[in-house]
Amino acid sequence: MNYPKGSIKRSQSVQSPKASPKSPKQYGNRGMTLEKEIVESNSYYLESGKAVIHKKPTPIQVVQVDYPKRSAAVIKEAYYQRPSTTDFNGVYNGLYIDFEAKETKNKNSLPFSNIHEHQVNHMLQVEQQGGISFFIIRFTSRNETFLLPIRPFIEVWNQQFDGKRKSLSYTFIKESGYLIPFTFQAKVNYIDVIDRVYITGGDHDESK
């Protein structure tokens, strides 16, 4: 597979119209690059009629609101809440798609501390309903992004409860997941992987 190394990082983060100078820095900032590229890829999918997949808004608990006369309500006190599901969901070709994006600077593993148990439970529920659920995992230092389906993930995830595991290894993700190709129009072209893996039931080894 031709994977244009180095080209992803360069073409990021300048473009998003949503990154206003007013926006405060957030503790979740680490994952923003991958997230932005997925949002952009989703825009391309939407505009080209290929898929309808959106990022869910961040849940915020509103405590106090002012209602100034003749202008919009101003939220004066609010708190970020932990999302109860995943970041992204939608429909592609009649299939329900549901996934979470994770990015790490580590070279050889993704710590489980990045992943919340309730999200994993949600992903299992989705799969039991016949939906397609997976992680998109980026190793920034390697400039590689993988689609890891919930099934292989869950086997390793469950090992942490015996104290055996605290992370997903790069090797495991590479072997059980699928490298997501970079394309000009969809920087994180995960629909391409869905086509090969879930629809045509593609050979796993081909994707490496």
Place this chain on the structure above:
Amino acid sequence: MNYPKGSIKRSQSVQSPKASPKSPKQYGNRGMTLEKEIVESNSYYLESGKAVIHKKPTPIQVVQVDYPKRSAAVIKEAYYQRPSTTDFNGVYNGLYIDFEAKETKNKNSLPFSNIHEHQVNHMLQVEQQGGISFFIIRFTSRNETFLLPIRPFIEVWNQQFDGKRKSLSYTFIKESGYLIPFTFQAKVNYIDVIDRVYITGGDHDESK
């Protein structure tokens, strides 16, 4: 169809654990009763393994955040944003489900002013991808709740652009939609309608 008139209104609004006394009143308050009952029905669907359908968080644009030491980030200035999609989505039996809930005190119509064009566009996109998209519409004064698929809806919706229509009539909704049964465990048991209409391809007239 046995439809226990009067029983829905009485069993509302007391139960939701999210309705804290701190919560400010919102201009969107009119739709809260139906919304809460749908959220409760979704909880039942989730717990019984019947479907995985969630309400999306309200999108909020955050302008200013404080980061006090040793405690959670406090949002100090933020604004409600207009949702770009629908209120609810998820997966049932392998089907992508996407809908918007609307409630009116009017007896004979639902004004189009309650419905945003970008939501309608989203629902059409969903349908083109093979998803199932519909409105859940409640006439509170009649205590009747209908599921109205996007297809019959769109025909009347488009007539507004000729200046012909400004609302959906109750008669139209009753004829083109499906009465949603009230059940003890799912007060707005729309999955029952989906089973009849979309899965078994049920006879339309049967539902009235």
